[in-house]
Amino acid sequence: MTLTPQPYRPEARILDLGDAFYDPVEAADFPQTILRFRNDRAAAQIGLDTLDDDAWRAHFGRFAGLPGSLEQPLALRYHGHQFRHYNPDIGDGRGFLFAQLRDDRDRLMDLATKGSGQTPWSRFGDGRLTLKGGMREILATEMLESLGVETSRTFSLIETGEALTRGDEPSPTRSAVMVRLSHGHIRIGTFQRLAHLRDAENMQRLIGYVLRNFYGEEPGEDAPARLLTLVVQRTATLAASYMAAGFVHGVLNTDNINVTGESFDYGPWRFNPTWDPAFTAAYFDHQGLYAFGRQPEAIHWNAMQLAVALRTVSEAQPLIDALDTFGDLYQPAVSSALLWRLGFTPQDPEQDRALIQAIEPALREGAVPLDRFFFDSFARGIPEQYGTTFAEARTLLAAYVPRKDRAHPYWQGEPCSMLIDEVETLWSAIDERDDWAPLNAKVAAIRQMGEALA
Numbered sequence: 398m399t400l401t402p403q404p405y406r407p408e409a410r411i412l413d414l415g416d417a418f419y420d421p422v423e424a425a426d427f428p429q430t431i432l433r434f435r436n437d438r439a440a441a442q443i444g445l446d447t448l449d450d451d452a453w454r455a456h457f458g459r460f461a462g463l464p465g466s467l468e469q470p471l472a473l474r475y476h477g478h479q480f481r482h483y484n485p486d487i488g489d490g491r492g493f494l495f496a497q498l499r500d501d502r503d504r505l506m507d508l509a510t511k512g513s514g515q516t517p518w519s520r521f522g523d524g525r526l527t528l529k530g531g532m533r534e535i536l537a538t539e540m541l542e543s544l545g546v547e548t549s550r551t552f553s554l555i556e557t558g559e560a561l562t563r564g565d566e567p568s569p570t571r572s573a574v575m576v577r578l579s580h581g582h583i584r585i586g587t588f589q590r591l592a593h594l595r596d597a598e599n600m601q602r603l604i605g606y607v608l609r610n611f612y613g614e615e616p617g618e619d620a621p622a623r624l625l626t627l628v629v630q631r632t633a634t635l636a637a638s639y640m641a642a643g644f645v646h647g648v649l650n651t652d653n654i655n656v657t658g659e660s661f662d663y664g665p666w667r668f669n670p671t672w673d674p675a676f677t678a679a680y681f682d683h684q685g686l687y688a689f690g691r692q693p694e695a696i697h698w699n700a701m702q703l704a705v706a707l708r709t710v711s712e713a714q715p716l717i718d719a720l721d722t723f724g725d726l727y728q729p730a731v732s733s734a735l736l737w738r739l740g741f742t743p744q745d746p747e748q749d750r751a752l753i754q755a756i757e758p759a760l761r762e763g764a765v766p767l768d769r770f771f772f773d774s775f776a777r778g779i780p781e782q783y784g785t786t787f788a789e790a791r792t793l794l795a796a797y798v799p800r801k802d803r804a805h806p807y808w809q810g811e812p813c814s815m816l817i818d819e820v821e822t823l824w825s826a827i828d829e830r831d832d833w834a835p836l837n838a839k840v841a842a843i844r845q846m847g848e849a850l851a
Contacts, residue, residue, distance in 0.1 A: 402441065402444075402446075403441060403442055403444045403500070403501045404444050405443065405444030405445060405498065406443075406498055406499035407464065407465030407466040407496065407497070407498050408466065408497040408498055408499060408505060409467050410497055410505055410606070410610050411467070411471065411494060411497060411507075413606060414599075414602060414606055415599075415602070417474075417596075417599050418473065418474055418587075418599070419471035419473050419474060419494070420472045420474065420488075420517050420518075421469045421472075422470050422493050422514075422516045423514070424459070424493075424510075424514050424574075425515070427458065427459075427557035427558060427559065427572075428558035428559060429556065429557055429558030430454045430458030430459060430556075430557065431555060431556040431558070432450055432453060432454055432555055433528075433554045433556050433833065434531075434535055434551065434554040435450075435453055435553055436550060436551060436552050436578070439550045439552055439578050440552070443498050443499070443500050443501075443506060443578070444498070457553040457555060457576045458555040458557070458574060460495060460510075460513065462496070463495075463508075466496035466497055467495065467496055467497065470494065470495050470510070472488060472492070472516035472517065472518060473488060473493075473494060473582060473587070474488045474518070474587075474590060475487065475488055475489075475584050475589070475590050475652055476586050476589045476590040476593055476651075476652070477584065477586030477589060477651040477652030477653075478586075478589075478650055478699070478702060479650045479652070480682075480686055481686065481698075483589075485590070485593055486518075486520065487586070487652055488518030489516055489518055490516055490518040490519040490520060490522055490524065491511060491512055491513065491514070491515070491522060491524040491525065491526065492509055492510040492512070492513055492516075493509065493510055493513060493516065494507055494508075494509045494582060495508045495513075495576065496508040504580055504611075505580070506579065506581075507578070507579050507580075507581055508552060508576055508578055509576070509577055509582050510577075511530075511574070511576075511662075512524070512526025512530075512557075512575055513574050523561070525557075525559065525561050526574060527561055527563060527566055527570050527571065527573065528554075528570070528571035528572060528573040528827070529566060529570065529571075529824050529827075529828070530664075531554040531573040531574075532823065532824060532827065532836060533663065533666070533820060534551050534554075534575060534663050535551045535554060535836070535840065536815055536820060536823070536836075536839070536840075537663040537666050537815075538551045538577075538663065539551070539840050539843045539844065540642075540644075540668070540815045540843050541642060541644060541660060542847060543813075543843050543844060543847025544641070544642040544738065544846075544847075544850070545641070545734065545737055545738070545850065546639065546642050546644065547580075547631075547634070547635060547638065547659045547660060548659060548660045548661065549578065549580075549659060549660065549662075550577065550578045551575060551577055552576045552577055552578040553575065553576040554573055554574075554575050554576075555573060555574050555575075556571060556572070556573050557572045557574055558572070559571075559572040565680075571828070577661065580655070580657045580659045581607075581610070581611050581655060581656070581659070583606075583607055583611075583655065584651065584652050584653070584654060584655060584656065585651040585652070585656060585699055585700075585702055585703045585706070586650075586652035587603065587656075588603065588656075588706040589651060589703075589705075589706045591709065592705070592706035592707075595709065596709075597709050600706075600709050600710050601620075601710055604616055604624050604707075604710070607624060607656055608623065608624055608627075611656070611657045612627050619715065621707040621710050621711035621715070621716065622707075622711060622715035622718070622719050624656075624707070625700070625703060625704055625707055625716055625719040625720065626719040626722070628656050628658065628700060628703060629700050630658075630726055631658020631659075632654065632658050632696050632697075632699070632723075633696075633697075633722075633723050633727040634658060635658050635660055635696065636692055636693040636696040636727055636730075636731075637693075637727055637730035637734045638730075639660075639692050640692070640693070640731055640734065641731065641734035641735045641737065641738050642668070642738075643669040643689075643768070644669070645667045645668070645669060645677065645678040645687070645688070645689045645692070646660065646663070646666055646678065647663075647664055647677070647678030647679040647682070647687060648662075648665065648679060648687065649687045649692060649695040649696060650699075651699045651702050651703075654696065654699045656703070665678045665679040665681075666678050667816075667817055668768075668814065668815050669767060670766060670816055671760070671761075671764045671765060671766060671767060672757065672760035672764075672765070672767060673689060673690075673761070673764075674688060674689055674690025674761070675688050675689070676688060676690075677689075693727055693731075697723045697724075697727075700720060701720060704717070704719070704720050728746075729743075729746050729749065731753065732746070732749035733749070735753055736749065736752075737800070737850075738771050738775075738850070739771060739774050739775060739776075740774075740775035740776035740777075740799055740801055740803075740850075741776065741794065741797040741798065741800055742797065742798050742799075744797065748796075751793060752790065752793045752794060752797075755787075755789040755790035755793055756787075756790045759786045759789075762786050763783065763784070763787070766814075768813065768814040770783070771812070772808075772811075772812035773812075774794075775808070776799035776800070776801055776803055777803070778794050778795055779791040779794060801850075805849035806845070806849075807845050807846055807848070807849035813845075813846040815839075815843070819839075822835070823839060
């Protein structure tokens with residue numbers, strides 16, 4: 398991939414909101430700053446790829462400010478529903494907004510942290526991130542980006558030399574601080590907090606901030622409904638892209654849903670080995686609330702909570718009308734996303750829907766490995782080897798036009814997957830031998846897949 402050099406264009410737009418939205422904080426003073434991962438592809442899009450490793454560690458391990466952006470890190474304030482239970486006691490508890498700047502698409506971008514130390518919202522947490530957690534976030538973001546999902550990107554991972562105790566990992570375990578590059582960090586939970594406080598003035602201010610900075614629109618009289626309409630559009634597309642990627646986020650709480658429709662904050666994520674609607678990612682999701690097949694419902698429910706919050710400054714009916722479009726938007730979006738991964742161009746909505754309605758039950762019934770299925774079917778149609786279960790889907794797909802051929806070297810090998818066993822294998826190499834070569838090789842393989850699909 399050829400990268401066009403971009404200028405560094407700092408911003409500090411978050412300050413327009415005022416100090417009711419954040420708390421100035423300081424980063425932890427880490428014993429070490431060992432650079433483990435730097436995303437030069439992402440850095441090139443915001444004019445930071447020319448930093449040498451010493452400067453990189455200073456900015457993203459010691460958090461020396463980037464010139465022209467924020468003078469001090471800010472821990473953002475928000476509330477949220479966590480597994481459908483409202484929690485007013487959350488916020489940036491182990492991270493902060495470090496800087497804002499423009500990317501090569503002229504979007505306002507955030508550089509924000511995970512594992513950078515305690516904040517006023519840490520409660521009883523230590524504010525740290527395990528090295529394994531940081532490694533997992535690299536894999537999640539790289540894989541999702543290559544599979545066409547709008548996602549934050551893991552920008553930097555630095556090992557910090559502390560020993561952490563965790564209940565869900567063998568302890569003590571190694572520590573890290575991560576920086577992500579994201580198209581904003583305004584959550585549905587950011588709006589919920591203002592509704593909880595009955596703060597109409599700041600609700601209007603936040604609506605204007607989001608419309609101007611993330612959607613390029615000036616707020617009018619219908620600003621609350623217009624914002625909800627845009628968020629519903631983006632989140633319906635996000636839900637569709639998760640399904641086509643076979644991805645399970647694991648914790649689709651309202652504090653984890655970005656109002657730009659960008660996926661972020663990866664904890665107990667998984668990729669589904671087969672098309673299993675009941676497949677879950679989080680071991681603590683005992684009811685399967687965020688199972689693979691329930692993710693569109695979960696994201697729609699979260700959008701409903703945004704509508705509820707916006708009632709602070711809006712009549713109900715315009716919000717109901719906006720919310721009711723989710724299903725009609727989701728159906729063509731999931732058809733388009735699945736056809737994109739199959740390597741074909743969508744046709745008319747009814748024809749596309751019929752094809753997807755034939756593919757999904759065949760995938761469930763046949764328990765076909767998802768990555769293998771998409772790899773084998775890309776731009777050639779569903780092979781005969783998948784049997785009569787796919788007969789209807791195969792017939793319907795024959796009428797579609799390939800959007801891309803299989804000339805890329807990726808198609809001469811094996812499908813790139815990211816199942817949990819491989820995640821554990823990659824971590825073992827790091828944990829036991831400090832061997833980062835397998836992880837680096839995997840990132841290169843994932844990016845090759847992305848080039849073949851793009």
